Amino acid sequence: MSGPFEAVKISDHVYWVGAIDWGIRDFHGYSTFRGSTYNAYLIVADDVILIDTVKAPFKDELLSRVASVTDPRNIKYIISNHSEMDHSGSLPRVIAEVEPEKVFASPNGVKALAAHFHMDREITAVKDGESLALGGVNLSFLETRMLHWPDSMVTYVAEDRLLFSQDGFGMHLASAERFADEIDECAIVEESAKYYANILTPYSALVTKLIERVGSLGIRIDVLCPDHGPIWRKDPGKIIGLWGKWAEQAPTMKALVVYDTMWGSTGKMARAISEGLVGGGAAASVMPLHSCHRSDVATELLEAGALLVGTPTINNNIFPTVADVLAYLRGLKFRNLVGAVFGSYGWSGEGHKLLNDELASMKVEIVADPMAVNYVPDGEALDRCRGLGLAVAEKLKEVVKGGS
Ligand code: FEO
Numbered sequence: 001m002s003g004p005f006e007a008v009k010i011s012d013h014v015y016w017v018g019a020i021d022w023g024i025r026d027f028h029g030y031s032t033f034r035g036s037t038y039n040a041y042l043i044v045a046d047d048v049i050l051i052d053t054v055k056a057p058f059k060d061e062l063l064s065r066v067a068s069v070t071d072p073r074n075i076k077y078i079i080s081n082h083s084e085m086d087h088s089g090s091l092p093r094v095i096a097e098v099e100p101e102k103v104f105a106s107p108n109g110v111k112a113l114a115a116h117f118h119m120d121r122e123i124t125a126v127k128d129g130e131s132l133a134l135g136g137v138n139l140s141f142l143e144t145r146m147l148h149w150p151d152s153m154v155t156y157v158a159e160d161r162l163l164f165s166q167d168g169f170g171m172h173l174a175s176a177e178r179f180a181d182e183i184d185e186c187a188i189v190e191e192s193a194k195y196y197a198n199i200l201t202p203y204s205a206l207v208t209k210l211i212e213r214v215g216s217l218g219i220r221i222d223v224l225c226p227d228h229g230p231i232w233r234k235d236p237g238k239i240i241g242l243w244g245k246w247a248e249q250a251p252t253m254k255a256l257v258v259y260d261t262m263w264g265s266t267g268k269m270a271r272a273i274s275e276g277l278v279g280g281g282a283a284a285s286v287m288p289l290h291s292c293h294r295s296d297v298a299t300e301l302l303e304a305g306a307l308l309v310g311t312p313t314i315n316n317n318i319f320p321t322v323a324d325v326l327a328y329l330r331g332l333k334f335r336n337l338v339g340a341v342f343g344s345y346g347w348s349g350e351g352h353k354l355l356n357d358e359l360a361s362m363k364v365e366i367v368a369d370p371m372a373v374n375y376v377p378d379g380e381a382l383d384r385c386r387g388l389g390l391a392v393a394e395k396l397k398e399v400v401k402g403g404s
Helices: 056-067 091-098 107-117 185-217 237-248 265-279 294-302 320-332 351-361 379-403
Strands: 014-016 019-021 036-038 041-044 048-051 075-080 102-105 131-134 137-143 153-157 162-166 223-226 254-259 283-288 306-310 338-345 371-374
Touching (some): 056 091, 075 091, 185 237, 185 294, 185 320, 254 265, 254 320, 254 379, 265 371, 283 294, 294 320, 306 320, 306 379, 320 351, 338 351, 338 379, 371 379
Parallel strands (some): 048 075, 075 102, 338 371
Antiparallel strands (some): 014 041, 137 153, 153 162
16 A cells, blocks of 8 residues: 555646645745645656655655555656755655665756765756656756756656746645646735745846746746646646746835834824825835734735835834844845835934935835934824825836836
8 A cells, every 4th residue: 555645647747746734834934824835746657757855754745645656666766956955855765765776956956965965875967958868758957046046957848848847936835736727816826926025036037037048948838847836737827927027026006114113103104104105196005013924025015116114213223023024125135116214213213214224225216315203293293204105106106107
């Protein structure tokens, strides 16, 4: 008996043999409220080839799914498209148990796997653009460096017109269904956007280049198999199109207001600013950081044109939750944003000044001087906040019109 876990047939030669992580809620700082999957795949032709593995605790689930198709010891080759441990964590133990003839990775993948696992085992490097007739199918490898690690590559199966895209076009979404066309579209778009915003934004120029390169190669992709979330067997162009759009980071009439507050003053300012934004014709999304996760802030920013950030001054500094989000957003390198800062202060008032410098250093085009209020905003101060929202909305109109 193979065990409780079954493989799922994807195409003529390919089965899904991954694992579903229903319980994960934090993926190295990224909130995964719908869980995730670690997708591994099995090519069954003249020989058996395993594409990627799964996170270490799920090794038995992977091998059980393989065993529902064939004896795992029939795996002759393993291809590691990406060495991050959600895909390679069980690789050493799988190698030990099935003893494959060869393991392949990109040249950077060979180095990364060595640095992770220190295995006494040769890994064979495949070059960018290389094709191999392996086990009865024709495989082509494309390096996708920094999408999103230096070692990343994708593998194309010519016979099935199927692309194993590793993290590319993936999402953190646990589901009993394996295919995108079986899952609620809102959940798919929401989780894809979250994945793109939190993982891919800094590499947007490379995403655009990759989509152009695949287009210029003239290869047809009927099935798109990422390493997380559902598989695209109908209209893979849909998710590729969404990634192409997000990679542009084109400004929109949406403004994101992010803040935290100690005694409610900066919160009042945020609400007055959002009224001004809406009054000026922008859409406003307001995210108080005492109740919003940093990775949801990044997701909201993905399709925004403006970022307004508010902080009270605490101990001559920016409020800690605001500093946390700014450090996170700085790393994600969002482009094409206008913005402004605001906040209340008691005596020294450094918070909003430091925040303004921070936003400017992130290449956000600052629309107005920081809006600062001593202690508690009165009606006149809240009118000025509303005016700031109006000014940002006006600037957004200019920017969006200029880009269209
Ligand atoms: Fe899903 Fe970059 O690992």
